[in-house]
Amino acid sequence: MNKRTVRDLRDDQLRGKRALVRVDFNVPLDGDGGVGDDTRIRAALPTIELLRQRGARVVLLSHLGRPKGKPEARYSLAPVAKHLQTLMPRERVTFVPETDTDAAVAATTDAARDVILMENTRFLAGEEQNDAALSHSLARLGDVYVNDAFGSAHRAHASTEGLAHHLHPAVAGLLMEKELEYLGRALSNPKRPFVAVLGGAKISGKIDVIEHMLPKVDRMLIGGAMACTFFKAMGLETGKSLVEAERVDMARELLKRCGDKLVLPTDARVAASLDQPLAMQEVARDAIAATLAMFDIGRRSEQAFGQWIAAAKTVMWNGPMGVFETPPFDGGTNAIALAMADATKRGATTVVGGGDSAAAVAALGLEAQMSHVSTGGGASLEFLEGKSLPGVAALDDRGAP
Ligand code: ADP
Numbered sequence: 001m002n003k004r005t006v007r008d009l010r011d012d013q014l015r016g017k018r019a020l021v022r023v024d025f026n027v028p029l030d031g032d033g034g035v036g037d038d039t040r041i042r043a044a045l046p047t048i049e050l051l052r053q054r055g056a057r058v059v060l061l062s063h064l065g066r067p068k069g070k071p072e073a074r075y076s077l078a079p080v081a082k083h084l085q086t087l088m089p090r091e092r093v094t095f096v097p098e099t100d101t102d103a104a105v106a107a108t109t110d111a112a113r114d115v116i117l118m119e120n121t122r123f124l125a126g127e128e129q130n131d132a133a134l135s136h137s138l139a140r141l142g143d144v145y146v147n148d149a150f151g152s153a154h155r156a157h158a159s160t161e162g163l164a165h166h167l168h169p170a171v172a173g174l175l176m177e178k179e180l181e182y183l184g185r186a187l188s189n190p191k192r193p194f195v196a197v198l199g200g201a202k203i204s205g206k207i208d209v210i211e212h213m214l215p216k217v218d219r220m221l222i223g224g225a226m227a228c229t230f231f232k233a234m235g236l237e238t239g240k241s242l243v244e245a246e247r248v249d250m251a252r253e254l255l256k257r258c259g260d261k262l263v264l265p266t267d268a269r270v271a272a273s274l275d276q277p278l279a280m281q282e283v284a285r286d287a288i289a290a291t292l293a294m295f296d297i298g299r300r301s302e303q304a305f306g307q308w309i310a311a312a313k314t315v316m317w318n319g320p321m322g323v324f325e326t327p328p329f330d331g332g333t334n335a336i337a338l339a340m341a342d343a344t345k346r347g348a349t350t351v352v353g354g355g356d357s358a359a360a361v362a363a364l365g366l367e368a369q370m371s372h373v374s375t376g377g378g379a380s381l382e383f384l385e386g387k388s389l390p391g392v393a394a395l396d397d398r399g400a401p
């Protein structure tokens with residue numbers, strides 16, 4: 001990676017110093033004062049632990065939810081600090097109910113605290129505006145800046161981007177490094193065959209991903225509702241399936257230009273509506289009745305996709321194959337997850353990006369059987385579109401003075 005990371009910091013830059021770390025603790029709360037899914041909190045532990053081992057006090061910044069630039073009790077990070085303490089029982093974790101105040105700055109120099117979580121950055125008016133005065137002021141909270149919030153790196157906010165201009169060194173954390181390594185290596189130097197699996201609801205949200213990845217992949221397997229727009233472009237009956245009429249021409253053009261790389265489902269699981277999952281039928285793709293909708297790829301497609309995945313050395317997956325929230329329309333999605341887990345065992349690099357695909361993998365308990373499951377839905381999508389992430393771009397370059 002061409003950005004400096006925490007591992008590049010010298011001892012004198014950390015020992016006895018305050019590391020100001022932007023993390024992504026935007027987790028679901030359970031409404032009972034606790035944390036729902038703590039995946040994102042646990043994902044930041046390696047960086048926090050490394051900084052503690054190297055003698056730094058850790059000051060954490062994060063956003064939670066979408067408060068509009070002023071405090072809102074239900075978006076307080078207090079429950080997250082409590083949860084973090086349970087995950088690191090040997091450290092003295094404290095919550096500071098402010099962020100950009102002299103009291104907050106004073107808390108960072110208090111020797112009785114090891115790990116400090118400041119209140120929600122989105123309680124601050126200038127955060128989402130990337131206000132330079134706010135960034136400058138927040139820089140008082142630390143001696144070095146570490147960005148480990150991959151999930152927020154596609155947003156240029158004061159705590160995710162602006163700070164890197166006001167506090168140096170400004171380096172990537174371990175989670176950020178891992179995300180960029182897996183996503184970056186897959187795109188720039190993949191072991192081949194390189195197979196991408198794309199799905200989800202809308203082709204329109206993924207056009208840039210398709211365009212950016214098509215030249216790089218050996219095959220692109222298309223599932224989800226997206227496949228129906230391609231079916232329409234092929235002149236097939238799509239019934240009540242989710243088709244984006246204004247994208248049909250684009251799908252037709254893609255088929256003409258890259259038809260050999262695109263692998264579409266050959267069959268479908270269909271039903272009249274999601275309320276009647278038991279009436280599900282499996283039909284060939286040219287036999288979708290006008291009264292029915294495709295809610296998942298069919299079993300023959302599962303097998304075909306599975307074979308492409310089995311032959312691949314790199315697999316990148318974004319977007320479920322069907323309405324996986326409603327069984328039995330989770331069949332195709334589950335089959336992809338299982339095929340990827342097998343591929344990992346055989347030594348292939350398997351990467352999952354996208355919030356819903358990651359949730360599907362987690363629901364199957366297969367997270368540990370993927371090479372990497374990205375913690376950043378929107379950020380990983382923008383990365384796969386080939387966009388530069390502002391939160392990454394602002395960090396110190398390797399080799400810079
Ligand atoms: P990700 O978050 O992994 O990037 P998306 O947000 O693009 O994925 O898409 C996920 C959504 O797509 C899910 O809610 C799923 O129900 C929906 N979906 C997948 N296939 C279909 C389909 N055939 N018809 C309607 N919705 C679908």
Ligand code: MG
Pocket residue numbers: 354355356377
């Ligand atoms: Mg999604």
